[in-house]
Amino acid sequence: MWEIEFFETENTNVPVLNFIESVNDIKLKAKLIRELELLEQFGDQLKAPHTKPINDKRGQLYELRVQQSTNIIRIFFFFIKNNRIILTNGFIKKRQKTPKSEINLAYKYKTQYEKRYKL
Numbered sequence: 109m110w111e112i113e114f115f116e117t118e119n120t121n122v123p124v125l126n127f128i129e130s131v132n133d134i135k136l137k138a139k140l141i142r143e144l145e146l147l148e149q150f151g152d153q154l155k156a157p158h159t160k161p162i163n164d165k166r167g168q169l170y171e172l173r174v175q176q177s178t179n180i181i182r183i184f185f186f187f188i189k190n191n192r193i194i195l196t197n198g199f200i201k202k203r204q205k206t207p208k209s210e211i212n213l214a215y216k217y218k219t220q221y222e223k224r225y226k227l
Contacts, residue, residue: 110151110191115217127198136176143174152187166215184214
């Protein structure tokens with residue numbers, strides 16, 4: 109079993125939790141919660157179509173992929189030791205390609221987390 113944690117900024121903002129709470133579509137939110145449960149259960153063994161690695165030179169980052177009808181959500185995360193998963197940020201996908209700004213934000217949060225906990 110894996111443990112999911114939410115990244116927290118220095119000013120105690122929790123971007124991914126704020127995002128999850130902002131999802132108003134009940135069916136979409138239910139599907140999101142189910143996907144998070146699967147991630148917690150299977151961790152790094154959960155593959156496509158549920159998760160996908162982000163191909164970038166900056167290190168290991170993944171996206172949780174959630175779709176309900178035409179609504180698509182992406183939540184970024186990374187793994188750390190002791191079977192922990194750190195969720196960084198999420199967004200509702202409106203275009204074919206994931207915005208670079210969202211990926212850059214996820215890497216920024218990952219770097220902050222690693223510095224804070226000396227990983």
